[in-house]
Amino acid sequence: MLSGLTKHVNILDFTLASLWRRRLKNISVLIVFAGVIFLVASFQMVTQALTETAAQVLRSAPEITVQRMSAGRQVDVPEEYVSKLSLIFGIEEAVPRVWGYYFDELTGANYTVLGIDPARMPLAEKLQVGLAEGSMFDADQRGTVVLGRSVHEMLREKGSTLLSLFRPDLSQLSFTVSGIFNMDTDILTNDLIVMHIEDARDLFQIAPDRATDLCIYVVNPAEIPTIAKKIAGILPDARVLTRSQISKTYQVVFGWRSGFASVCLLAALTAFVIFAWDKASGLSPEERREISILKILGWETADILAVRFWEGFVVSGLAFIIG
Numbered sequence: 001m002l003s004g005l006t007k008h009v010n011i012l013d014f015t016l017a018s019l020w021r022r023r024l025k026n027i028s029v030l031i032v033f034a035g036v037i038f039l040v041a042s043f044q045m046v047t048q049a050l051t052e053t054a055a056q057v058l059r060s061a062p063e064i065t066v067q068r069m070s071a072g073r074q075v076d077v078p079e080e081y082v083s084k085l086s087l088i089f090g091i092e093e094a095v096p097r098v099w100g101y102y103f104d105e106l107t108g109a110n111y112t113v114l115g116i117d118p119a120r121m122p123l124a125e126k127l128q129v130g131l132a133e134g135s136m137f138d139a140d141q142r143g144t145v146v147l148g149r150s151v152h153e154m155l156r157e158k159g160s161t162l163l164s165l166f167r168p169d170l171s172q173l174s175f176t177v178s179g180i181f182n183m184d185t186d187i188l189t190n191d192l193i194v195m196h197i198e199d200a201r202d203l204f205q206i207a208p209d210r211a212t213d214l215c216i217y218v219v220n221p222a223e224i225p226t227i228a229k230k231i232a233g234i235l236p237d238a239r240v241l242t243r244s245q246i247s248k249t250y251q252v253v254f255g256w257r258s259g260f261a262s263v264c265l266l267a268a269l270t271a272f273v274i275f276a277w278d279k280a281s282g283l284s285p286e287e288r289r290e291i292s293i294l295k296i297l298g299w300e301t302a303d304i305l306a307v308r309f310w311e312g313f314v315v316s317g318l319a320f321i322i323g
Contacts, residue, residue, distance in 0.1 A: 137196060
């Protein structure tokens with residue numbers, strides 16, 4: 001056994017010397033292998049990271065979201081729906097929410113505006129944990145906002161301490177900044193502006209008895225499908241989305257984009273396969289001469305095949321580590 005191990009150590013030593021003699025060719029092969037591995041691994045890592053992040057985000061999302069549809073488009077929800085939903089046993093809270101997108105003509109950026117009622121949102125206190133500076137506004141505090149980092153950077157570049165936004169009729173609203181989200185929540189809050197729901201209604205000129213959607217929180221998570229069916233029966237013009245349905249939608253979207261990107265990488269993968277096959281099966285004149293010399297010196301065919309194996313193993317292993 002010891003002699004066999006010594007034999008393979010000697011073969012490996014010869015293999016490394018052989019690779020070094022043809023270092024320019026082997027380095028080029030190594031770069032190609034490492035590049036392909038890097039592309040595939042990076043793409044898979046990004047896809048997996050986005051999928052896991054989406055799953056973590058949805059853990060704090062409402063169990064059920066109710067939206068009103070008209071002509072295939074989402075429209076405002078009347079708050080009278082809340083009283084209708086309160087008749088369903090198992091619903092802990094039905095909370096109206098106002099949200100939308102605000103385009104800043106000066107910077108060309110789009111911001112997400114979220115209006116909430118801290119007194120009614122069951123998980124509103126968790127927003128405080130995600131703040132790097134300041135604090136969340138109180139339930140009766142108007143005219144204050146919590147900003148994402150990119151919005152705060154924009155405000156700081158302007159040299160202003162007040163956030164000025166414009167209504168659809170171009171009349172101005174000014175807000176005091178009460179808090180800033182930390183870096184760990186950038187994927188969710190980087191472009192986010194959180195304000196009181198009444199301020200959001202004022203900004204978007206939404207009627208006081210209207211909301212963008214309703215957040216439904218249930219007592220028993222096992223009853224979510226049953227409660228969703230009851231909501232759909234009571235509100236026939238509503239679209240009822242459960243947290244699991246939204247999660248599946250994210251998975252489908254990421255899976256579709258992952259497949260599309262894989263098709264785009266098909267050309268590179270095909271070239272890699274052809275290149276690897278040529279490297280594994282083809283022999284240059286120099287390699288043929290080296291094999292002939294080894295045969296003359298008494299090397300067996302198994303030893304030469306072992307050299308070829310170690311060459312491929314070393315190059316592939318280094319390419320995998322580098323890529």
